[in-house]
Amino acid sequence: ILKNNLGMADAGVAETLLRRIEKADGGVDSLEVASSLGVDHQVVVGAVKSLQALGDLISAEQRSSKRWELSEEGTEIAEQGSHEARVFGSIPLDGLAQSELMKLSFGKIGFSKAMSNKWIRLDKAHEGGPRIFRTVDSIQDQVREKLVLVQKGSSSQLEEKDRNELKKRKLLSEVTVKSYWITKGSSFSTTITKQETELTPDMIANGSWKEKKFKPYNFEAMGVAPDCGHLHPLMKVRTQFRQIFLEMGFTEMPTNNFIESSFWNFDSLFQPQQHPARDAHDTFFLSDPALAHEFPQDYLERVKKVHSEGGFGSQGYKYDWKIEEAQKNILRTHTTAVSARMLYKLAQQKFTPVKYFSIDRVFRNETLDATHLAEFHQIEGVVADYGLTLGDLIGILHQFFTKLGITKLRFKPAYNPYTEPSMEVFSYHEGLQKWVEVGNSGVFRPEMLLPMGLPEDVSVIAWGLSLERPTMIKYGINNIRELVGHKVNLQMVYDSPMCRLES
């Protein structure tokens, strides 16, 4: 971190450094400056950085060089002499008992070295125990002399053989030193003017900003994140889908009823009572309140009849339709249950064409994995009008998906108990280079519409898709749990961009 102002000690070094640079030819090396000033190299480095922060006063290029340094033991020898020299020095003219010598810290190593240098001898047979005597009058402590050379920074005067010998004895080591080669910058000066960090109200008031120098900004750094709240990405996508439907003139259905009777969720849609979707494996049933207790009675009778006996041009499913099955309360498995309620309501008035949509939660008691949860949001669009055709459904699907930025569509025949024809909608995914399913659609069966009381020449077309899937694709999320539910990563919520579905 750069300090705004140079500290007093630093300022001294920095000014000295600037004067040296002024005098030097070419430039100066930070290591040399440190050794000649007798300060730690880090102090000079600090001064370099402080000066760099002031603009183009200096320019500094980092260099690395190798250097020999004394080890802890080597430093001790440079100061006090080699172990063998210290052994020699501690032996008086009349000799020293070997046992006494061995008590000294340097005794053991120094003894063998001094012996091999033939500076001393050992009289094993001496009266009173083995005794050591000098064999020469004086010695030259070459090890110490060499280490002192290194300590002074003149290791280049040593022969390589010597350096290796000392390295082997772990008295020396070679280290890499980072230093700066410092030269004059484009606005070089030997005086340091204090730079202001920020413009202040005072400066504006008294005009002093005109004379001040301002510290340059670091435009590479990120700004401070604004203190704000964020909308959830799935809800941002929901908002866009609502917007699309509203732009297309669709009215929003009241889907705020998660608990639904099997009657409205299945029977009214002509989904037979033994249909596998009505198994406990797929649907959440309620134990409390277990049953729904109010139905439009006439309509219920017509539904019962069309299932069990047929009618309205249909053979029916021909089975024993049971009210007990229809009464069972469930967590709705699709928002189409609400569409059924809305179409029934519509049929009770003089018919006028409608366009409806909804986006809300639905529930499936399914096996969970990375892309499936027990609840998800279903997007649904419904159009009821006289004489609608399959071509109309295809046309409106093109319009809807174009608003999502999806233009390449194709349709696959499919099966759904309450639509006929039923079409799966596929779009060409440029990234995956294949056709992927993006939704389901169809024309509601007469067995669903006519018992409600809708006019015979009214057709109802509808389509649906999940909200989670396009959101996961849009925001690049692979695991649905990272998107929906309490395991969400809030950082992802904070960072997610706005949702623009391009058309």
Next chain:
Amino acid sequence: MPTVGVKRDLLFKALGKTYTDEEFDELCFEFGLELDEITSEREIISREQGDSKASGASDVILYKIDVPANRYDLLCLEGLVRGLQVFKNKLEAPRYRRVSPVSGEPQKLFITKETAAVRPHAVAAVLRNITFTQERYDSFIELQDKLHQNICRKRSLVAIGTHDLDTISGPFTYTAKPPGDISFKPLNQTKEYTATQLMSLYKTDSHLKHYLHIIEDKPVYPIIYDSNGVVLSMPPIINGDHSKITLKTKNVFVECTATDLTKVLLRGEPNMLSSCSLELAYRKEKLSSEFINQKVGINESTEKIAQLLTKMCLRSQATGVGDEIEVEIPPTRSDVIHACDIMEDAAMAYGFNNVPHTTPRTYTVANQFPLNKLTELLRQDLAAAGFTEALNFALCSEEDVADKLGKKISETRAVHISNPKTAEFQVARTTLLPGLLKTIASNRKMPLPLKLFEISDVVLKDETKDVGARNSRRFCAVYYNKSPGFEVIHGLLDRTMELLEVKSARVDGYHIQAAEDSTFFPGRCAEIFARGKSVGRLGVLHPDVINRFELTMPCSALEMDIEPFL
């Protein structure tokens, strides 16, 4: 959606044409099928059981094809090939009929009244003069299994038994007996078992254990004998070993027992070899080409539409009376129950992707659902107020909405789910607070303070509604930091009321007053009143609540109904 696995080369041989994978995929798509996977036996075993088990397995290419749930007639290689060949105009739709045996009387199956207590219906048929190859035999067995899994609803509605007719002698009797009185050698076993012993034997059988429940608790079990008392089968569990079919079998006796008479009559067995079902009733329907043109949005001649339908195995011809078409519905197409089903087949044969796009001229003015409109507007402004939106599950455990908040489940008015697979789905939430606290617990590494909100529905029991429950739209917010920050949450309430144009006033506006609530720290909870009605609460959470949600910092919260502000 059922998936049929067929050997690619056999399929192409039967189709009389070799396709590339892409071409075949395209053909499937047009016909409403999906080429789901291209694989081999070795690949499947290696994926499911590891590479070591797969060595030696076949490398023959398999196509896994998804068939729509209504097309029982396409559930085997033979059925698929026939459907596609007719679709491609290479074959005429077959005509199924019942034939009497060349010599002798037709076989008879008598049904006794005892079966009424367990499985009241049965039909039977005989397939004569057939020649099995290993492939045909495998396909026959697999078709039977596919039918069991799909239209027969895992044997609960219908169970099919097939027998070598030459090992048994009619007439046959379908009856029901107490399990202790039934004893026979079942398929692939070496000794006789009583029905009671069989039920315990199959408890551990990975395949059969799924069907035991269908009859387990009944006083009598269904059983079929031949005239010599040989057991053919104990439906819907297992056949006898005596009459099992082999590659050498020439004549197959088929029996179907059922709880649903319509389904047993509709069952689509005849596809494969020759006709067999009890009644192979063809039905005739008349409709106009105008009806089809109008519903699909095309303009084709009556003759062309008759041709399109014929391509879909629905033999059709123009009757010459106006634009009338007579359509014959084969017994294999039990899904055709209304003129709209015929219309769909015409559209498929025409090609969905060839139908011209049109735009409905339906003129409407869009309206938002007022509650959702309010929610949308409020969400934007709450985010602008510095709170981040969370999105939690509507389902949760009883503990989440009760014990953890220091409440009793009986006080919550929660609706209960009868068949949750795990505790996470025991109830629909009655409060948004647990979800927000769990969101914080999963994000404890995030910098403080954490300020979250959610606007969503909770579900409450309500006897005035037809289903006995209703949604309630709530707004919940929490502030989680080193200090409780009641003033922050209180400030958010003030801001929310400002947004809703409710002023701070005792009578006409909103105010808060001290309240007791076990979720909150004593003396740190207040009730929110708007225009004299209680709409929610706010306060500092009780330390026990904070602990139960595995949190460590003080936390203040607000939860209120927004429906009163509509």
